[in-house]
Amino acid sequence: MDEITGDLLTLRRRYGEEWKIWRTNAGPGREPGWVATNRVPGSPWAPTLHADTLAELAEQLERPPTACGRVISPEQRDALLAEVRAYEPVAGGRT
Numbered sequence: 802m803d804e805i806t807g808d809l810l811t812l813r814r815r816y817g818e819e820w821k822i823w824r825t826n827a828g829p830g831r832e833p834g835w836v837a838t839n840r841v842p843g844s845p846w847a848p849t850l851h852a853d854t855l856a857e858l859a860e861q862l863e864r865p866p867t868a869c870g871r872v873i874s875p876e877q878r879d880a881l882l883a884e885v886r887a888y889e890p891v892a893g894g895r896t
Contacts, residue, residue: 808855816862819844837862844868 812822820837827833835858837850846865852858873881 808859812855812859812862820850820862822858822862839865 809822809824816822816837819839819841821840822835822837825834825836832853835852835855837858839846839848845867847868850858850861850865852861
């Protein structure tokens with residue numbers, strides 16, 4: 802087993818319940834990158850982490866950035882849509 806494979810397995814053991822950790826395919830003239838995808842619905846952490854090296858990804862996993870925005874429930878979505886629809890112009894009339 803090479804060093805990268807061993808380090809990847811170590812990260813997967815430590816963070817694998819919360820993050821799917823994988824390597825990207827390299828394009829022409831590019832090195833593959835490293836990615837961690839958040840598995841926890843509604844998590845306060847970013848949904849995806851990207852890094853050029855496995856060591857950089859490990860640092861991000863240790864202190865992941867916070868997510869932007871938040872997940873809303875179906876009930877919250879329905880209430881927001883009802884509020885928006887209340888202000889939509891009605892055909893042939895109200896302004």
